[in-house]
Amino acid sequence: MALVNEHFLKLSNSYLFSDIAKKVHAFNVVYPKAKLIRLGIGDVTRPLPPACxxxxxxxxxxxxxxxxxxxxxxxxxxxxxxxxxxxxxxxxxxxxxxxxxxxxxxxxxxxxxxxxxxxxxxxxxxxxxxxxxxxxxxxxxxxxxxxxxxxxxxxxxxxxxxxxxxxxxxxxxxxxxxxxxxxxxxxxxxxxxxxxxxxxxxxxxxxxxxxxxxxxxxxxxxxxxxxxxxxxxxxxxxxxxxxxxxxxxxxxxxxxxxxxxxxxxxxxxxxxxxxxxxxxxxxxxxxxxxxxxxxxxxxxxxxxxxTPEGQQQVKQTIDYYMENARIMREGLTDAGFKVYGGVNAPYIWLKAPKGMTSWNFFEKLLYEVNVVGTPGVGFGPSGEGYLRLTAFGKREDCQEAMQRIRRWKF
Amino acid sequence: MALVNEHFLKLSNSYLFSDIAKKVHAFNVVYPKAKLIRLGIGDVTRPLPPACxxxxxxxxxxxxxxxxxxxxxxxxxxxxxxxxxxxxxxxxxxxxxxxxxxxxxxxxxxxxxxxxxxxxxxxxxxxxxxxxxxxxxxxxxxxxxxxxxxxxxxxxxxxxxxxxxxxxxxxxxxxxxxxxxxxxxxxxxxxxxxxxxxxxxxxxxxxxxxxxxxxxxxxxxxxxxxxxxxxxxxxxxxxxxxxxxxxxxxxxxxxxxxxxxxxxxxxxxxxxxxxxxxxxxxxxxxxxxxxxxxxxxxxxxxxxxxTPEGQQQVKQTIDYYMENARIMREGLTDAGFKVYGGVNAPYIWLKAPKGMTSWNFFEKLLYEVNVVGTPGVGFGPSGEGYLRLTAFGKREDCQEAMQRIRRWKF
Known part of the structure; x- marks a missing residue:
C-alpha cells in the first residue's frame, strides 16, 4: 500500500476562512434581512486597469x-x-x-x-x-x-x-x-x-x-x-x-x-x-x-x-483603496478603537476592546453591527485579541460600516 | 546555514530539449540557409478554437x-x-x-x-x-x-x-x-x-x-x-x-x-x-x-x-493533426522505416535504422534531411534506438519532411 505523507495529517482540517463562512452563514439563517458588510477577506473589488x-x-x-x-x-x-x-x-x-x-x-x-x-x-x-x-x-x-x-x-x-x-x-x-x-x-x-x-x-x-x-x-x-x-x-x-x-x-x-x-x-x-x-x-x-x-x-x-497608462490606472485603484483605509482608520479611531496599519498597507489591525478574544470580538461585530472581519488569532498566536479589516471593499460599504461603528455602544 | 534539498542535486543539469536546442544551434551556425523542419517538440501550432x-x-x-x-x-x-x-x-x-x-x-x-x-x-x-x-x-x-x-x-x-x-x-x-x-x-x-x-x-x-x-x-x-x-x-x-x-x-x-x-x-x-x-x-x-x-x-x-461549437472546432483541429500523423506514418513507412503510434495519439515512434542510437539517428536526420526529431533515449533507457516525431506541426512542413525522407538514401 502507498503510505501518505504523514505531515499532511498534522494540518488542521478547517481553515480560518471556512470557519468564518460557517459563522456568517449561521448569522444569515437567523437574520436573513440584515445587510452584512464584509471587510474580512483580502480580495480586491475594483476592476482591472483598462491598459491590462x-x-x-x-x-x-x-x-x-x-x-x-x-x-x-x-x-x-x-x-x-x-x-x-x-x-x-x-x-x-x-x-x-x-x-x-x-x-x-x-x-x-x-x-x-x-x-x-x-x-x-x-x-x-x-x-x-x-x-x-x-x-x-x-x-x-x-x-x-x-x-x-x-x-x-x-x-x-x-x-x-x-x-x-x-x-x-x-x-x-x-x-x-x-x-x-x-x-x-x-x-x-x-x-x-x-x-x-x-x-x-x-x-x-x-x-x-x-x-x-x-x-x-x-x-x-x-x-x-x-x-x-x-x-x-x-x-x-x-x-x-x-x-x-x-x-x-x-x-x-x-x-x-x-x-x-x-x-x-x-x-x-x-x-x-x-x-x-x-x-x-x-x-x-x-x-x-x-x-x-x-x-x-x-x-x-x-x-x-x-506602461505609463497602466501605472496611472494602478495608482488610481491603489488610491481608492488607501482612501478606504483612511476612512476606516479615522472612523475606528473616532469610535474609540485602537487601530494599527492602513498607512503603507491595505490592512487595518484592530485591537479588540476590553480584553476580548479575536473570536468574541468577531461575533460581537457580526451580530451587533453586521460587519465581518477576520479574527487575528487565525494568523498566529500573537494575533489573539485583534481583528484584521481590509481596505479592498467598496467605498460606500466602508463608509456605512464606519457610520454603524461610530453609533455602536460596544 | 540553510541546507539544500540534496535530492535536487541528483538531477542532471541539462534537459533533453536544451541539448537538442544546442545541437540545432550548432547546425544552424554551419548551415545558416538550410530550411529546418521541426517535428520534435510537443507544442501545438493551430490557433485556439473560435469558441474559446x-x-x-x-x-x-x-x-x-x-x-x-x-x-x-x-x-x-x-x-x-x-x-x-x-x-x-x-x-x-x-x-x-x-x-x-x-x-x-x-x-x-x-x-x-x-x-x-x-x-x-x-x-x-x-x-x-x-x-x-x-x-x-x-x-x-x-x-x-x-x-x-x-x-x-x-x-x-x-x-x-x-x-x-x-x-x-x-x-x-x-x-x-x-x-x-x-x-x-x-x-x-x-x-x-x-x-x-x-x-x-x-x-x-x-x-x-x-x-x-x-x-x-x-x-x-x-x-x-x-x-x-x-x-x-x-x-x-x-x-x-x-x-x-x-x-x-x-x-x-x-x-x-x-x-x-x-x-x-x-x-x-x-x-x-x-x-x-x-x-x-x-x-x-x-x-x-x-x-x-x-x-x-x-x-x-x-x-x-x-459547447457544441467548441466541440466541433476542437474536432477539426485534432483531425488536422491526425491527418499530419497519417501523412507521416505513410511517408516514413514508404521510405522503409518502422513506425509505431500515430493512430490514437499525435506521436510517432520511429525506429532508428541499422541499429543506430537515438542521438546518432537524430544527427543524421538533422544534417542529411534537415528534420528535427526528439531522441527516444531522452524518455528513458528503453527509448534508445528510437526517435519521437510529433504531428503538431504545419501540414506543409509534414509534407515537405516526408518528401525529403522519401528521397533520402539513409
Missing part, C-alpha cells in the same frame, strides 16, 4: 491566428514581462537584477508554497507572528515545522511576536535559524519596516548565514519614503534573500493569476559537505520540472501594468 | 467592470467548468464523478509534478519506459527514486520496458509497488491500451493496493473504439486511480494553461498505523495551501471547449 484589459484582448486575438499563436512559453516567463519588471521595479530604485534572476509565476501563493522544496526538511525556521498562514502550512507539509503544541505553536518554528508592546516590529531571533519568512508591508498587521529596521534583518542573515524569504506582495501600497519597496534596497540582501511579488493587490490580478519571484544568483544554501549551491539554478530546475509558465494572456496583461 | 477566443474576450470584459469583476476563485476551480467536464468527459461515458472530485489547475504538468507530495518519500514506484520525464524528475526531487546508476536507471524505480518485442505494451511488475504512473495514449510511443489491457493494471492495483497516477493528456486523440478514454471506464479504478487531464493538446491550451485532476473520494493511501486516508482531502488541502486557482479567463475559455 486592452492588452489581454490583444493577446487573446493573437491566439486566434496561427501566424501569431503562442504555445508553450518559457517556464521562467516571457522576456517582455521580465524586462518590464526589472526596469520599473528594480532599476528605477538602483537595484541591479538580471533577467535570469526573475521567475514569473501564476501567483505569489504558489511560489511561497513551493519555495521550501529547495531546502532540506530539517532546516530551522522563523516567522513573524501573526502572519500569512501559508508560510507555516506549506512548511508543515514537508515536516519542517515539527509538531503542534496545545498553544497552537509548532515545535520547530521560532515565533517572533509582533505585539502592541513592540509596535508590531519583531525582535531578531535570540539564536540562529536557517530560514526566515518576512512579509512587508505586513499581512495582517499592516505595519512596515523602515530601511534601518530592515537592515537589521539583512545583517542578521549575513552574520548567521540565514535565508530570508521576503514577501513583498503589498509593496505597491507603500506611501512613506523611508519604507523600502524591495529588500534588495538593503546592501548585502542579494546574498541572503529571495523576494516574492504579486500583481494581485497591485493591479487586481487575484483572479488573473500572476506574480514573480526573484532568486539572485548570489543566494546560496549549503549541501551536506558544505559546498554552496546557488538557489537560482535549483528554483529554475523546480519550475522547469513542475510548472509550465503563466498564461500568455496573463503575462501580456501584467506587462501593461508597467 | 470568444469566451475569453467575454471573460476579459467581465474583469473590466466592478459589477462583473471576478477576484479569487475557488482553488479547486469554478463550478461552471467542473460541471462541463463531468457532463462531457465522464457522464457521457457512464462514469459517475462528483464535483468535489475534480480539481482544475494551470496544467497537467503542475499536477503531475505536485501529486507526489501527498505520499511518503519512501514509497516504491514504477514507470513504463520510455515515458514523459516529469514522473521521474519530480519524484527524484523528494528522494523517492533513490540513486542513479551508470545505465541511467534510478535504484528505487521499477522500469517497465516498452519495446518492439512486447508491442510497447509493458508487462505488469513482477513484484508489488506502491505507485505506478501510466500515460495512455502514451507519450512518447503513441501506443494505447485496450479496455482488457488496462483492466489488467486496475486489477493489479486492486490486488496489490497500488496507487495509479493515470495521465490521459492525449485522450482526445483516441480514434479506435476499444481504447478507453478514462481509466474510470474500468471497474474498480475509482478505488485506485487518480486521473490527470489537459486542455493543452485537446484545444491548443499550451500557452493558456489549463488542465484538471480527478481524485475520487474512494482513493486512499495508508498512514503508518494502517488507517486509510482519502487522497481527495489531502489534495484539496495541498491545492488550497499552495495554489490559488487557474485564471478566470482561462477557465471560461476551457468551458467553451465543451
Amino acid at each position: 484589459i486592452e492588452a489581454m484582448h490583444r493577446a487573446v486575438d493573437e491566439l486566434a491566428d496561427a501566424s501569431t499563436f503562442h504555445g508553450y512559453g518559457p517556464e521562467q516567463g516571457y522576456g517582455f514581462l521580465i524586462d518590464a519588471i526589472i526596469k520599473h521595479d528594480f532599476t528605477k530604485r538602483g537595484i541591479s537584477i538580471s533577467p535570469s534572476e526573475v521567475f514569473i509565476s501564476d501567483g505569489a501563493k504558489s511560489d511561497t508554497g513551493n519555495i521550501g522544496e529547495l531546502l532540506r526538511w530539517d532546516n530551522s525556521m522563523a516567522i513573524t507572528d501573526p502572519v500569512y498562514p501559508v508560510y507555516v502550512d506549506s512548511n508543515t507539509m514537508c515536516g519542517r515545522t515539527g509538531s503542534l503544541d496545545e498553544n497552537g505553536r509548532w515545535s520547530n518554528v521560532t515565533y517572533l511576536s509582533c505585539t502592541e508592546e513592540n509596535g508590531f516590529i519583531p525582535a531578531l531571533p535570540n539564536h540562529r535559524v536557517d530560514l526566515i519568512y518576512l512579509c512587508y508591508p505586513n499581512n495582517p498587521t499592516g505595519t512596515t519596516l523602515t530601511r534601518d529596521q530592515l537592515k537589521l534583518w539583512v545583517d542578521y542573515a549575513l552574520e548567521n548565514d540565514t535565508l530570508i524569504v521576503f514577501d513583498a506582495a503589498y509593496e505597491a501600497y507603500i506611501t512613506e519614503p523611508d519604507v523600502p519597496h524591495s529588500i534588495y534596497e538593503i546592501r548585502g540582501a542579494k546574498k541572503v534573500a529571495i523576494e516574492i511579488r504579486s500583481f494581485s493587490k497591485t493591479a487586481g490580478f487575484t483572479g488573473v493569476r500572476c506574480g514573480y519571484t526573484v532568486v539572485p544568483k548570489e543566494v546560496t544554501a549549503s549541501d551536506i559537505k558544505g559546498n554552496r549551491i546557488p538557489l537560482n539554478s535549483l528554483w529554475n530546475r523546480r519550475q522547469c520540472t513542475k510548472f509550465n509558465g503563466a498564461s500568455y494572456i496573463t503575462q501580456r496583461g501584467a506587462e501593461a501594468i508597467y | 477566443i470568444e469566451a475569453m474576450h467575454r471573460a476579459v470584459d467581465e474583469l473590466a467592470d466592478a459589477s462583473t469583476f471576478h477576484g479569487y476563485g475557488p482553488e479547486q476551480g469554478y463550478g461552471f467548468l467542473i460541471d462541463a467536464i463531468i457532463k462531457h468527459d465522464f457522464t457521457k461515458r457512464g462514469i459517475s464523478i462528483s464535483p468535489s472530485e475534480v480539481f482544475i489547475s494551470d496544467g497537467a504538468k503542475s499536477d503531475t509534478g505536485n501529486i507526489g507530495e501527498l505520499l511518503r518519500w519512501d514509497n516504491s514506484m514504477a514507470i513504463t519506459d520510455p515515458v514523459y520525464p516529469v514522473y521521474v524528475d519530480s519524484n527524484t526531487m523528494c528522494g523517492r527514486t533513490g540513486s542513479l546508476d551508470e545505465n541511467g536507471r534510478w535504484s528505487n524505480v521499477t522500469y517497465l520496458s516498452c519495446t518492439e518485442e512486447n508491442g510497447f505494451i509493458p508487462a505488469l511488475p513482477n513484484h508489488r509497488v506502491d505507485l505506478i504512473y501510466l500515460c495512455y495514449p502514451n507519450n512518447p510511443t503513441g501506443t494505447t491500451l485496450t479496455r482488457d489491457q488496462l483492466k489488467l493494471w486496475v486489477d493489479y492495483a486492486l490486488e496489490n493496493d497500488t496507487l495509479i497516477v493515470f495521465d490521459a493528456a492525449y485522450e482526445a486523440y483516441i480514434t479506435e473504439p476499444d481504447v478507453p478514454h478514462s481509466i474510470y471506464e474500468i471497474r474498480g479504478a475509482k478505488k485506485v486511480a487518480i486521473e490527470i487531464r489537459s486542455f493543452s493538446k485537446t484545444a491548443g491550451f499550451t500557452g493558456v494553461r489549463c488542465g484538471y485532476t480527478v481524485v475520487p473520494k474512494e482513493v486512499t493511501a495508508s498512514d503508518i498505523k494502517g488507517n486509510r486516508i482519502p487522497l481527495n482531502s489531502l489534495w484539496n488541502r495541498r491545492q488550497c495551501t499552495k495554489f490559488n486557482g487557474a485564471s478566470y479567463i482561462t477557465q471560461r475559455g476551457a468551458e467553451a471547449i465543451y
